[in-house]
Amino acid sequence: MSEPLTPDLPEDEAFAAEHALGVLNAGERAAAELRMAREPAFAAHVEAWRERLAPMLATILAVEPSTRVWPRIERGLPVNDNSERGVRFWRGWAMGGMGLAAASMAAVVVLATRPPEIIAPPTPGQLLNARLDTSGGQHLFVAAYDPVRQKLIVTSLVAPGTDPVHVHELWLIPADGKPRSLGQIEPGTSKTLPMPQGLSAMAKEGAAIAVSVEPQGGSQQDGPSGPVAAIGQLAKI
Amino acid sequence: MPATSAIDPLTELMPRIAAGDRAALRQLYQATSAKLFGVCLRILSNRDESEDVLQEVYITIWRRADRFEAGRASVMTWISTIARNRAIDRLRARGPLAYAEQVEELEIDDGQPRADALLEAAQDGEALGRCLSELDERTEKVIRTAFFEGVTYEALATRMDAPLGTVKSWIRRGLAKLKGCLES
Numbered sequence: 001m002s003e004p005l006t007p008d009l010p011e012d013e014a015f016a017a018e019h020a021l022g023v024l025n026a027g028e029r030a031a032a033e034l035r036m037a038r039e040p041a042f043a044a045h046v047e048a049w050r051e052r053l054a055p056m057l058a059t060i061l062a063v064e065p066s067t068r069v070w071p072r073i074e075r076g077l078p079v080n081d082n083s084e085r086g087v088r089f090w091r092g093w094a095m096g097g098m099g100l101a102a103a104s105m106a107a108v109v110v111l112a113t114r115p116p117e118i119i120a121p122p123t124p125g126q127l128l129n130a131r132l133d134t135s136g137g138q139h140l141f142v143a144a145y146d147p148v149r150q151k152l153i154v155t156s157l158v159a160p161g162t163d164p165v166h167v168h169e170l171w172l173i174p175a176d177g178k179p180r181s182l183g184q185i186e187p188g189t190s191k192t193l194p195m196p197q198g199l200s201a202m203a204k205e206g207a208a209i210a211v212s213v214e215p216q217g218g219s220q221q222d223g224p225s226g227p228v229a230a231i232g233q234l235a236k237i
Numbered sequence: 238m239p240a241t242s243a244i245d246p247l248t249e250l251m252p253r254i255a256a257g258d259r260a261a262l263r264q265l266y267q268a269t270s271a272k273l274f275g276v277c278l279r280i281l282s283n284r285d286e287s288e289d290v291l292q293e294v295y296i297t298i299w300r301r302a303d304r305f306e307a308g309r310a311s312v313m314t315w316i317s318t319i320a321r322n323r324a325i326d327r328l329r330a331r332g333p334l335a336y337a338e339q340v341e342e343l344e345i346d347d348g349q350p351r352a353d354a355l356l357e358a359a360q361d362g363e364a365l366g367r368c369l370s371e372l373d374e375r376t377e378k379v380i381r382t383a384f385f386e387g388v389t390y391e392a393l394a395t396r397m398d399a400p401l402g403t404v405k406s407w408i409r410r411g412l413a414k415l416k417g418c419l420e421s
Contacts, residue, residue: 009413017412018390021380022325025389047309049412052419054314055365056384057321060279062271069274069288070266076296077259135304137297137319139326 016045020053027159033134034163037229038213129237130209132230140230141185143170143209144237150195152182152203160188168229169218171210174202179210179223208233247312254302262299269313270295273320279385280324290327294320325387368418376411383408 009017018024019032036043132141143154154170168187171179172195180202183193195203210231212224219225247268253261273294277287297319305315369377379397382388390408394401 006410006414006417009409009416014409014412017416018408021383021408021412022321022387023383023390023393023408025391026329044309050314050318051310052365052416053384054311054317056369056381057272057276057313057317059366060272060275060385062275063278064271065274065288065291066284069270069291070263072292073262073266073295074259076292077262077299133297135301137294137301137322 012042013045016042017049020046020049026157027162029138030140030158031162033136033138033140034158034213034229036136037134037227038166127237128203128205128234130232130234132209132211132232134230141209141211141232143232143234145195145203145234147200147203150200150203152193152195152209153190154185154193154209155190156185156187158187160186162187163213165216166213166226167216167218168211169214169224169226171212171224172199172203173208173210173231174199174204175207176202181219182209184214184218185211203234205234205236245311245313248307251302251305251307251312254299255305262295265298265312265316266295269316272313273316276317276320277324280321280328280387286327287324290320290323294323297323321387328387364419365415368415371418372411372414376407376414379404379407380411380415 008014015032019029024032032046036046126147128145128147130143130145131139132143133139140158141154141156143152145152152170156168158168167184169184170182170193172182173179180196180199182196182199183191185191208231210224210228212219212228213226214224215226247265250261250265254265270291274287274291277290277294278284281287281290294316298316301319305312310318369380372380379393383393388396390401390405394404397404
């Protein structure tokens with residue numbers, strides 16, 4: 001049996017294809033998601049492979065979920081309504097291009113229709129937590145904020161040693177949408193960071209915590225200079 | 238009956254969802270939830286867990302709709318990827334036993350795809366199905382298993398009692414052939 005010779009995929013594309021297929025372990029998946037945030041060419045490979053493999057999903061039998069699911073989803077939404085506005089705008093700014101235009105428009109629409117809102121201050125001692133995930137929905141970091149001690153505990157789920165050329169910088173993005181640096185976190189570690197003076201009042205339910213990928217030493221700008229790898233919002237546990 | 242349309246009707250829902258339009262999310266849910274529930278159920282084989290994941294998936298879509306880029310992916314692929322990732326996360330959270338309990342042949346007796354699913358699959362699906370069947374049987378099976386069950390290289394190697402490097406090279410070679418076939 002003669003087989004036509006197929007050249008191997010270039011390493012980058014092979015890794016992208018493996019990510020799209022789903023064979024990578026947790027650490028490798030996190031590394032792949034970070035690369036997607038940082039390297040548009042790599043992200044394009046992953047997207048292309050997802051499209052290539054997607055027809056397999058079409059062969060899966062569609063099954064009606066029970067009618068109780070939608071009401072549960074709807075109940076889950078108001079939390080986001082209250083808190084995403086500044087973040088959306090900021091995210092668009094971080095991504096630039098089409099994203100910027102779309103996000104700015106979204107922000108304008110949303111701000112114009114903003115209902116009055118009352119956000120109760122957190123009860124003393126109540127922790128706020130956030131899961132920071134990528135655009136692909138993968139959790140990369142978890143954070144918990146203690147408003148009484150004014151400390152943020154962050155854990156990186158990224159495999160240790162991933163991408164030693166860059167650092168991961170944490171940001172607090174409060175309601176005004178302007179990111180404030182909180183420091184850096186090493187892949188695979190946990191860390192307790194004091195909330196800087198003046199920021200603790202802003203670290204409340206609905207504020208976002210994000211991680212950007214930065215050159216050694218962190219961002220030299222007033223805000224992230226590299227791509228945002230993961231983002232999540234503080235919510236009551 | 239046209240199998241494709243130039244404009245994906247789901248695409249126009251995304252900016253509305255990003256802007257906080259619940260009716261648009263509801264429309265998306267009505268159009269796609271059975272499909273995504275099928276995806277979750279396929280991976281998790283458990284209705285309650287699949288419903289939990291489905292709920293998380295639409296809330297994720299609500300929060301992430303602004304990151305959807307129409308030029309880069311179709312809505313269906315984008316939301317299916319979220320559903321697959323979440324279901325795989327849930328499966329992996331069950332621990333290593335989850336893999337041992339999976340039925341290896343699951344992907345072969347697949348139930349009867351609905352007529353509309355087949356129609357959807359008609360264009361690209363036919364090509365992918367044909368190209369998958371051109372691979373040797375073992376490679377085809379391993380690729381399908383990985384895709385549907387979210388099984389890592391390590392777990393595949395254990396299941397097939399083969400060295401990790403060997404499983405990896407089967408899959409990589411299989412993917413290269415698949416691409417060559419789809420492009421020919």
